[in-house]
Amino acid sequence: MLQQISACILPFVVILIVVYGFVSKIKVYDTFVEGAKEGLSIVADILPTLAGLMLAVGILRASSAFNLLGRLLSPVLSRIHMAAEVFTLTIVKMFSSSASTGLLLDIYKIYGTDSYNGLAASLILSSTETIFYTMSVYFMAAKITKTRYTLKGALLATAAGTGASLFLAALMV
Numbered sequence: 001m002l003q004q005i006s007a008c009i010l011p012f013v014v015i016l017i018v019v020y021g022f023v024s025k026i027k028v029y030d031t032f033v034e035g036a037k038e039g040l041s042i043v044a045d046i047l048p049t050l051a052g053l054m055l056a057v058g059i060l061r062a063s064s065a066f067n068l069l070g071r072l073l074s075p076v077l078s079r080i081h082m083a084a085e086v087f088t089l090t091i092v093k094m095f096s097s098s099a100s101t102g103l104l105l106d107i108y109k110i111y112g113t114d115s116y117n118g119l120a121a122s123l124i125l126s127s128t129e130t131i132f133y134t135m136s137v138y139f140m141a142a143k144i145t146k147t148r149y150t151l152k153g154a155l156l157a158t159a160a161g162t163g164a165s166l167f168l169a170a171l172m173v
Contacts, residue, residue: 116173123165
């Protein structure tokens with residue numbers, strides 16, 4: 001039943017918007033076209049930043065720089081019961097959600113989904129944000145140049161989410 005309701009929601013909302021526009025004497029299609037033009041101009045503004053960010057993440061991942069960093073920090077990471085692969089996932093997540101999902105699948109293959117590392121990685125992915133992607137794309141779109149404490153706050157929130165994820169994963173295993 002829920003599946004049938006969810007299949008009807010989007011058409012219902014579209015019909016509701018068209019009826020509201022008709023009743024309010026708003027040219028719905030013209031308004032839609034103007035909004036689409038504005039959206040495309042925003043995409044054109046964001047695209048170079050997004051391409052640069054994705055290229056940088058791709059290069060770092062292909063060069064195994066993240067894995068090297070994880071291995072170098074493994075003595076410290078072992079004290080907080082964090083595998084190097086989970087650390088790598090945490091770093092990559094700050095830049096790209098899709099790349100971190102690929103790393104999550106690798107962690108599942110190595111450790112299993114119900115292992116401590118699999119649970120910790122899943123929780124970390126769920127409780128952290130793509131900080132640099134979000135800041136670069138959304139701040140660029142909104143033309144915000146002074147980010148003030150955003151990066152510090154986002155990094156603190158990521159650290160808190162990661163710590164809580166490791167703690168919860170330890171409780172579940």
